Structure formats: structure tokens, C-alpha cells
Amino acid sequence: MQPQTKQQIRTAVRASRAARSAAARQQTRDQLTAQLISLSVQRNAKAVSCYFPTPNEPDTTGFTAWARTNSIDVFLPVARKDRNLDWARLSEAGTAGGLHGIQEPVGERLPAQILGQLDLLIIPACAVDEQGMRLGWGLGYYDRLLATLDTLPPVFAVIHDDELLAHIPADTHDIPVHGVITPTQTRLFSNYAG
Numbered sequence: 001m002q003p004q005t006k007q008q009i010r011t012a013v014r015a016s017r018a019a020r021s022a023a024a025r026q027q028t029r030d031q032l033t034a035q036l037i038s039l040s041v042q043r044n045a046k047a048v049s050c051y052f053p054t055p056n057e058p059d060t061t062g063f064t065a066w067a068r069t070n071s072i073d074v075f076l077p078v079a080r081k082d083r084n085l086d087w088a089r090l091s092e093a094g095t096a097g098g099l100h101g102i103q104e105p106v107g108e109r110l111p112a113q114i115l116g117q118l119d120l121l122i123i124p125a126c127a128v129d130e131q132g133m134r135l136g137w138g139l140g141y142y143d144r145l146l147a148t149l150d151t152l153p154p155v156f157a158v159i160h161d162d163e164l165l166a167h168i169p170a171d172t173h174d175i176p177v178h179g180v181i182t183p184t185q186t187r188l189f190s191n192y193a194g
């Protein structure tokens with residue numbers, strides 16, 4: 001995949017994600033579950049944020065199920081009309097479709113600042129480059145979130161292997177992630193010493 005403009009990258013990734021077979025999706029889910037469990041065990045994480053995947057996104061539900069079974073608190077985003085994110089803890093109360101049709105936990109809405117107290121932030125992305133620059137879907141939710149947190153725990157974006165690109169054009173508001181998780185690797189970027 002030759003990186004060009006942000007919009008061209010988004011179009012290419014959207015198409016390649018849509019073309020994945022059910023078997024490939026299942027394999028991605030299993031491999032990501034293993035990568036995410038290793039990372040949280042290694043970091044002794046007791047509370048993390050994650051995302052509830054759309055049908056085409058890298059599937060994190062194996063990991064969130066494991067986290068719940070192991071008494072790790074999982075916080076998921078709740079999209080607001082003003083394009084900021086609230087957060088809610090995954091619980092027995094279950095989930096319901098939110099603003100973009102994505103499942104969100106039912107229950108108390110918490111402000112973004114609670115993320116500063118978590119051990120690990122696992123976030124969605126369209127693509128990430130070798131410098132840790134992250135591209136989302138263009139609504140700015142996560143750029144705005146990362147910019148507002150006073151304390152930033154380690155932030156890892158989850159993507160497929162072919163979405164780790166050599167270079168993504170960056171705007172001044174773009175905030176790099178500390179690491180990236182793909183089905184085959186968990187990589188820490190050099191911008192982060194932790």
C-alpha cells in the first residue's frame with residue numbers, strides 16, 4: 001500500500017478491511033487476543049481502555065472478554081455529538097448501540113479525565129506509521145481526547161499488519177502513539193521510553 005494523502009489511505013484501508021474473509025477475521029481476533037493479553041500481563045494492568053469493534057475493525061472482543069474474566073476493568077468510549085468522548089465501564093449491564101451504531105456500555109458516563117488513571121489505553125486506528133503517527137477516520141475524537149489528558153498512560157493503537165505504513169502525513173494536532181499492536185507484533189516506538 002503506497003501512502004499518499006490521509007484521505008487516500010483511509011479509502012484504501014476501508015476497502016482492504018471490507019475485503020477480509022470470515023476466516024481471516026477470526027485469525028486476526030485470535031492473534032490480537034494473544035498480543036493484548038501479553039501486553040496487559042507484562043504491564044500488570046488492572047484497568048484499561050479499549051474499543052468495541054465495528055464489523056470491519058481488528059476484533060478486540062477476545063481480549064475484553066479475557067480482561068473481564070480476570071477482573072481487569074475495561075472502559076469503552078461513548079461518542080458525543082460534540083465529537084468528544086465520554087467513557088463507561090463494561091459490566092454485566094451490557095452494551096447498547098451509540099451515536100455511530102457502535103456498541104457502548106450501558107451505565108454511568110465518566111469524563112475523559114478518568115483515563116489518566118488507567119494502566120493502558122488501547123485505541124482504534126485506520127493506520128499507524130513507523131514514527132508512531134496515527135491516522136483515524138477523520139472525526140478527530142482521539143486526537144482531541146489525547147490532547148486533553150493531563151496524564152497520558154501508555155497508548156497503543158490496534159491495526160492489521162498491512163496498515164503499519166512507512167509514513168503518514170501529519171498535521172500539528174496529530175498526537176503520536178507509544179506503541180502499535182498488530183496480529184503478529186507489539187511494537188514500542190522510540191518516542192516512548194516506558
Ligand SMILES: Nc1nc2c(c(=O)[nH]1)N(C=O)[C@@H](CNc1ccc(C(=O)N[C@@H](CCC(=O)O)C(=O)O)cc1)CN2
Pocket residue numbers: 014017051052053054055056057077078079085100102124125136137139140141142
Ligand atoms: N470501534 C470504534 N469505536 C469508536 C471509534 C472507532 O474508530 N472505532 N471512534 C473513533 O473516533 C469513536 C467513534 N467515531 C467513529 C468514527 C468513524 C467511524 C467509522 O465509520 N469508521 C470507518 C469504518 C470503520 C470500519 O468499520 O472499518 C469509516 O469511516 O468508514 C466509526 C466511529 C469512538 N468509538
Ligand SMILES: Nc1ncnc2c1ncn2[C@@H]1O[C@H](COP(=O)(O)OP(=O)(O)OP(=O)(O)O)[C@@H](O)[C@H]1O
Pocket residue numbers: 006134135136137138139140141142143144147171173174
Ligand atoms: N486537539 C484538537 N482540538 C480540536 N480539534 C481537533 C483536535 N485534533 C484534531 N482536531 C480536528 O479533528 C478533525 C480530524 O482530524 P484528523 O483528520 O487528524 O483526525 P483523525 O486522526 O483521522 O481522527 P481521530 O482522532 O478521530 O482518530 C480535524 O478537523 C481537526 O482540526
